[in-house]
Amino acid sequence: MTITINGKPEVLEGSTVLEVLKLKDIDPQMVAVELNTQIIERDQLATTSIKEGDQVEFLFYMGGGS
Amino acid sequence: MDFNEDQITRYSRHILLPEVGGKGQKKLAQASVFLIGAGGLGSPAGLYLAAAGVGRIGIIDSDVVDLSNLQRQVLHHTPDVGRPKVRSAEEKIQVLNPDVQVEYYQERLTAQNALELIKQYDVIIDGVDNFPTKFLINDACYFADTPLIHGGILRFEGRVFSIKPKQSACYRCIFKQPPPPGLVANCQEAGIIGAVAGIIGTIQATEALKLILGIGQPLTDRILDFDARKTTFREIKIKRNPNCALCGLHPEITELFEHEQEICQLPPSGTVAVS
Ligand SMILES: [Zn+2]
Numbered sequence: 001m002t003i004t005i006n007g008k009p010e011v012l013e014g015s016t017v018l019e020v021l022k023l024k025d026i027d028p029q030m031v032a033v034e035l036n037t038q039i040i041e042r043d044q045l046a047t048t049s050i051k052e053g054d055q056v057e058f059l060f061y062m063g064g065g066s
Numbered sequence: 067m068d069f070n071e072d073q074i075t076r077y078s079r080h081i082l083l084p085e086v087g088g089k090g091q092k093k094l095a096q097a098s099v100f101l102i103g104a105g106g107l108g109s110p111a112g113l114y115l116a117a118a119g120v121g122r123i124g125i126i127d128s129d130v131v132d133l134s135n136l137q138r139q140v141l142h143h144t145p146d147v148g149r150p151k152v153r154s155a156e157e158k159i160q161v162l163n164p165d166v167q168v169e170y171y172q173e174r175l176t177a178q179n180a181l182e183l184i185k186q187y188d189v190i191i192d193g194v195d196n197f198p199t200k201f202l203i204n205d206a207c208y209f210a211d212t213p214l215i216h217g218g219i220l221r222f223e224g225r226v227f228s229i230k231p232k233q234s235a236c237y238r239c240i241f242k243q244p245p246p247p248g249l250v251a252n253c254q255e256a257g258i259i260g261a262v263a264g265i266i267g268t269i270q271a272t273e274a275l276k277l278i279l280g281i282g283q284p285l286t287d288r289i290l291d292f293d294a295r296k297t298t299f300r301e302i303k304i305k306r307n308p309n310c311a312l313c314g315l316h317p318e319i320t321e322l323f324e325h326e327q328e329i330c331q332l333p334p335s336g337t338v339a340v341s
Contacts, residue, residue, distance in 0.1 A: 007300055030249060032240045039240060039307045057302050059240060059289065061250045062218035062225045064258055066105025066129075066139070066195035 004055045018045040020056060032059040067095060073165065077119050085281045091119060095165070097278040098122035100184060102175055102203055103193030104155040105129075106263030107217045107270060109141035111191050114271040116159040116166045120278070123159060124187055126171040127151040138260030175199055177322040180206035189274045190214045193267065197244035198325040204229065204237035205322055208312055213277055215270040215285075219258050222294040224266035227285050227304075228273050232313060234286035239307035239314075244325050262294050 034057035080086045101108040104127040131142045146154040152170035207214040208231040218225045289302040311318045
């Protein structure tokens with residue numbers, strides 16, 4: 001299955017957003033997840049399925065400023 | 067108000083722009099911007115906004131200038147080490163452009179003072195270095211209905227986006243709350259390329275000027291992420307989240323509060339951090 005992660009097409013198995021996070025070795029607490037421009041609540045990651053052609057954005061925290 | 071000859075010369079490169087002109091320059095002179103933090107982002111933002119002729123600039127920061135700040139915080143110079151950042155910032159801005167009225171507050175932004183301060187300005191610039199204050203600023207701007215230019219920097223990367231409260235996505239629409247303590251580097255140990263702070267702070271200033279002048283497309287409902295290693299900008303479309311605890315359909319946040327501050331400490335050299 002090919003999905004776009006942060007702008008880059010990637011071939012990945014995994015049927016839910018949480019599985020994609022695990023495959024990418026990303027702690028769900030570290031990111032906000034957007035699926036096709038929709039923010040996915042953290043408790044929905046395991047139940048939100050992913051399909052061919054989906055656009056996923058992992059937005060990492062960026063907290064500096066000084 | 068009318069500009070004198072010196073002012074017409076000073077702002078001539080603005081006035082030459084059809085989108086700005088004398089009329090736009092007057093708008094800038096009548097506008098006010100609040101810089102929250104006079105550090106890596108607040109420095110370039112403050113300098114360019116002052117040079118642009120923004121009439122009133124507020125600055126809040128409780129810190130004093132440290133030698134390690136000078137690598138990026140271009141408002142502060144070597145003789146300023148040990149001085150309050152707001153005093154140093156006020157002086158530089160005044161020397162750069164005496165037309166600007168500077169108001170400074172040597173204190174921290176808190177749930178007690180945030181709303182009252184933010185209400186006095188047209189546009190807010192987030193230049194703080196910690197998550198709890200970033201969320202506090204987001205919430206206060208929502209309650210005050212004041213546009214916010216959010217900025218963040220980390221190592222080689224930066225992020226900027228604008229928020230028009232009640233119209234465009236807010237910080238909490240995307241990030242519900244600060245990350246768990248210790249999970250995300252947001253303190254001194256992370257490091258930052260100084261010039262990246264310059265890029266992001268300068269974009270923040272540009273977006274503030276655009277909002278005041280009402281020109282172009284604001285950086286709302288999209289996040290702009292910059293990566294200096296590859297020299298790439300990436301735009302991520304966002305939209306208001308109906309589940310947002312602040313601006314969603316069923317808001318849970320109805321007054322200002324502060325998330326717990328993460329204790330940020332560098333272990334003394336030669337020791338291992340225990341957490
Ligand atoms: Zn929101």
